[in-house]
Amino acid sequence: LKTILVVDDYDDLRAIVRRILTTDGYDVLEASNGKEAALVYAQHRPDLVLTDLIMPDGEGLELIEHLRGLYKQVKIIAMSGGGRGSKANYLALAKKLGADYTIEIPFSLEELLSVVRLAIETEPPLPGAVE
């Protein structure tokens, strides 16, 4: 069973994303901010991290930078509904910092599942591989 860490400070959305993913056969871990997520990741090494970007203190972007710096194999999907800037800007920045995929909020159930399946099924680059 593949494990996905869902990071969002908004409890309702996190709960529903959890339900959607568990219904689709994934194990789900949750964190409500970037710092908590970094700890959960270190302990459980999930197969995928699905993180919101706009959380207290901009921790979504910091989390991506942190995980990418420490764990080369980590797979990350960044999601954003935009904050004070446009969502495209945030998502572009997330990609630059190391997110593999991005998804704009609002997304449909199908959109979420297809990006998650894509991320899970894609093999991570071998260590030392040139992009």
Place this chain on the structure above:
Amino acid sequence: VKVMKPIRILQLEDNPTDAELICETLSGAGLVFEALCLEERDEFVAAIQRGGWDLILADYSLPRFDGQSALSIARETCPEVPFIFVSGSIGEEVAIESLKKGARDYVLKTHLARLVPSVRRAMEEVRQQADQKRLEDHLRQSQKMEAIGQLAGGIAHDFNNLLTAILGYSQILLDRLSEDDPTRFEISEIEAAAKRAARLTRQLLALSRKQVLQPEVLELNAMVGKLQNMLRRLIREDIALSTHLCPELGRIKADPGQLEQIIVNLVVNARDAMPTGGNLTIGTANVDLDQLYADAHPEVRPGRYVALTVSDSGMGMDTATQVRIFEPFFTTKEEGKGTGLGLSTVFGIVKQSNGHITVDSQPGKGTTIKVYLPITNERLEIAETQSAVLESRIASETVLLVEDEAPVRRLVSRILQACGYRVVEAQDGEEAWRQYQHRNGPIHLMLTDVVMPVTSGPDLARGITALDPQIKVLYMSGYTDSAIMRNGVLDPGVAYIQKPFTPGDLARKVREVLDAPSKPGIDPPYRLQAAIIPPNPLRETGCKAF
């Protein structure tokens, strides 16, 4: 015990023997169902329009009607209800054509053994589709509410800065004018309008779930009891208010002011739903929301809750309205009668307090809104009555003021200087460090905004207090998205003042923080203990007139 709901079957069949045989096949397999059998077109159309069917079983050829037409009518009116042909032989091509047009299956009367698995499969598919749809709906709604919340929070943040300047300068002007100055009236009006705007901003913050909450262990019954007189004044004489309070109610942990707001808003809402009078009931109960319940409501954590119920006997509402009542600016009241923020404020507070809210209503049958708040095992806290005695003296300490919004910075600086403080200003973390390094004598207090570009207030405070453990820190913010307040709950050791504040509020708070004893052994900047200060006008805090 889970009671299985019977499958409601609409049967289109002209031969009573066949109809009976089909029903026997189904009941023989243990399926629980209710079937209505008919054969005329008009009857079929009427039954379809009445709705409520789980399954349609139709013969293909009938004396005065036909299966193909029945299929088209059913697809048009209720495409979600599975339609299965149960018929004599009609040939492969016609069968395939029927499936293409939306029939779920085709079962020959000569092979009725196939009927049961076909029905079971159809029912399972319907269940899965319903689950999927419910999830989709939840997903859409929660993303919508999150987007609205973020927008509202952002607006409130900017407004609080503006309002701090408007409120502050109007009060400075009022202090400067003599009692009989003719312009006092106009300035008081500006001040009053700014205060109303500040209240609206608080509502916006509530629905963005970014309010600063100061939760306490509470007994809901006591709260309702305390509010009863006020609530009676709030409703009209033609409304009878009654309470049904559970005597052994669990304790909850919530912000008392916010809980009061929930009760008041729900009561006002119930009142407005009964323009010609009626009954308003407030109830409390202990409730277990179990896994089964949580399965149907993905946003709910199973557990023990206290339920607060507010019911009215008013006009009620349809499902379409119920779905939207917690959206901000959605109102069914006449224009100008409501802000459309009452229930969305309730929703925001409940959510930020880890609670859950439901609405149960039917047109003409009244409305019941239930708020569930998690039960806590913590004991009631004895309210601290320690109050600091404020000295009426001119202040002499130095304050490092860090604020990126220039109008707010200028205002705050002016207020502090009028109180006698020396003020060193900085517009961001970097400048604050520079000012700190080139300081001329000790800095007693750092008064800093929380959310600033590059370095946040808490990060700056951590850096400076590491070097200088004696310095005290007071945060000011109109917003809670920060490290000192996880999920909007203020760390009890952090000194904080909410924007917009009045000059008097600020002067009192600064004095209080400076006078509070340092608490050694706790990591900075979490070492300040906020004391409870009785409200005092600005002049009593030792400030000169501006």
